[in-house]
Amino acid sequence: MLQIQMRILRVFGLSKAEMNSIIENAQAEGSPSLRLQERDGEYLVCVQASAPTQAMADEYCEKWVQKLRTRFGDACYGFEDTTLAQAALDALLKKRRLLVAADEATGRLLGNALRGLQHSEAAFDFGNQTYLNPANARRIAAPEALLKKFPGDMVQAAAGRAQSALLLANADYAAVYMPATVGQAPFVLLCSRIGAAACALSPEISDMAIANHILDLARRRALGMHLGPSAITFKPGRERPLLLVSGEGQPRPGFRFTLRRKAAPAKPAVKPNAPDSYDAEPVPDYDAQPTEPKPQATPTGTITFERPIAQPAAPQPTPDPLDLRTAGPQAAAEARARRAAESELDPDLELCATRTIKISRADLEQAMAAQQAAKQQEQPNPEPPAAPQPEPLPEPEPKASILDDDIPDFSAGLDPAALEAARKADEKAPPRSTDEFQRAASQLFEDDEDDGEDEEPTITFPDRRKAKPAVPRPLAAKQEPKQDAIHNRSLAMIERAERRHRRKAIAAVAVIALLVLVGAAVLLGLTRGCTVEAPAYKNYGTEQFDTQAQAYLKSAAAENEKIIGYLAFPGQNGQLVYSGSQPGDGAAISGTNYLNASMPSNTVLSCADASLASLTDQTNFSQNAEFTLYLSDVTYHFRAVAVYNTDAAGAENAFTPASYGELSDYYSYAEFSQSIKERSLFDTGNTPGDKETFLTLMSTGGTNGTFVCVTAVLLPDQAQ
Secondary structure, X not given: OOEEEEEEEEEEOOOHHHHHHHHHHHHHOOOOEEEEEEEOOEEEEEEEEEEOOHHHHHHHHHHHHHHHHHHHHHHEEEEOOOOHHHHHHHHHHHOOOOEEEOOHHHHHHHHHHHOOOOOHHHOEOOOOOOOOOHHHHHHOOOOHHHHHHOOOOHHHHHHHHHHHHHHHHOOXXXXXXXXXXXXXXXXXXXXXXXXXXXXXXXXXXXXXXHHHHHHHHHHHHHHOOOOXXXXXXXXXXXXXXXXXXXXXXXXXXXXXXXXXXXXOOOOXXXXXXXXXXXXXXXXXXXXXXXXXXXXXXXXXXXXXXOOOOOOOOOOOOOOOOOOOOOOOHHHHHHXXXXXXXXXXXXXXXXXXXXXXXXXXXXXXXXXXXXHHHHHHHHOOOOOOOOOOOOOOOOOOOOOOOHHHOOOOOOOOOOOHHHHHHHHHHHHHOOOOOHHHHHHHHHHOOOOOOOOOXXXXXXXXXXXXXXXXXXXXXXXXXXXOOOXXXXXXXXXXXXXXXXXXXXXXHHHHHHHHHHHHHHHHHHHHHHHHOOOOOOOOHHHOOOHHHHHHHHHHHHHHHHHOOOEEEEEEOOOOOOEEEXXXXXXXXXXXXXXXXXXXXXXXXXXXXXXXXXXXXXXXOHHHHHHXXXXXXXXXXXXXXXXXXXXXXXXXXXXXXXXXXXXXXXXOOHHHHHHHHHHHHHOOOOOOOOOOOOOOEEEEEEEOOOEOOEOEEEEEEEOHHHOO
């Protein structure tokens, strides 16, 4: 049984023709099975060797892997699952190199390729120091002298922008991707301290392929490798070679594939009569003319079915719901006569308001036939009899109804003369009084009270809660409503309303009293606070401002012993300085106060966030570049030299002003001075000298672990 060993080589930077040439030569020398795949400019070469034992298969496979790696040269960047992005990141981390992008488009390409890799933020800034930094983004541009020297040269302009981003971010490599322009194919450029390297691209390649070209240039630069035949190197600002797309990268709109004989490895001689055989592979034939696709034929012919397709049934007319037909008045008269005869035959049948009629089916059919014959006799031209219908199903027994009996005329036995006399008597009777009608109306809405009389018979309904009298009482028998009960209920309602009003009045008085107490407490606190108003910043720099600031500080310190100073600005409101914990709108000295020391030092003053956030604007900073710190016994004047953000909390070698206090050591002083100037958001125009006394204003509420800081130097000639 044969044992198999497989290895994969990953290559980038060679053309398809070069890859095919190396694979064909290896197969001609008797290499094991080789397979080639390509994606986004990366080539995967699979070497599969088989041998009787695993050791022999491993040795045979490793031999050809090393031989192919030598032939691929610097283009072979890894094995198995190692991607080009990972190989470039490993090279940058190994050599401690930092890669930045000069614009957002290039940064997005590199960010998509490196974002998911571990420790990628140590080799690529993801735009934090270049295009995402507003201060640096405005300064990343090609120098004017370079544009004037090489007008219209996009490669030189891109090199100038990359060199500007390189210096601003203090990085090792800066990358730029430039799309196609008039007279210039798209290209990628990598700028370093020693020069720039550019590589032209095809317009059809994907975004991942563009990022791979940039990462391959960075990998080769970091490891000191050859950049490849398609790349050019030059010094920005000097003459450069012509940048062209390689023949392999140029697009060819129409070509087809042909088969050519594949070189086979040396094999033992075969029999003369054995058929000749060879392997074939598709290769592009660039000399062939493009062929036009044949038009698709339209389907013709007739499709027949063994069974006829069932046609849908014709829609039936919808019956009119208003087309009603009855048996007529003659059928009703016959039904009444039949019921009367039945009652005469059964004298014991009890007459009632409702009863069930019992009739046989034969009698019913006979009555219907007689009715139909009578209708035909009435018509002059009778219609031919209809086709016999199937015998209908037996119908259920009809329900009883009160309309089946004859309705008696109750007025038939009365004398008309007596009715007329009764009507005239009602007209002559006097009208009812208004009180009687009111009592009748009130009795409709009031319940009957138990007056001790005998209860009248009642009828109980299942769906009703209360029984009603079977026979209504005479109107005169109703008692008048009790006036005392109505009066008592009215008094109760009035008393409840008065109690509600009293409770609302008491609650309102309590709320007013509480508000008065709170207002008195606030007023007392204000009167006991600072009796002197804070000085207006518009008067900064005058003797009146200094006098009022000292008085305001003295008044505030008398009320709160923790207040030790007042920090004043010429363009915004000042704030009190506390010795202990800092309130939200004040400042406090963090750590040791070195302002009175004769040696160089740095004192940190924690301030409100709003006051320092406004100083990050260059225009607002220029109005408040100088400020004053008033203490109880001395006044200090300062001039700001840097406005910057501290490093994120927890970062390695993070810079925090609080870690610099006494600066008598020369190296500590130089490190602090250089750090604040390099991190400054803009050029303040002020530079610290030797042996300065620093005061750093630091915000308390940071964003993502960073804090806004303003570092100033003491003006010794103005200290009092």
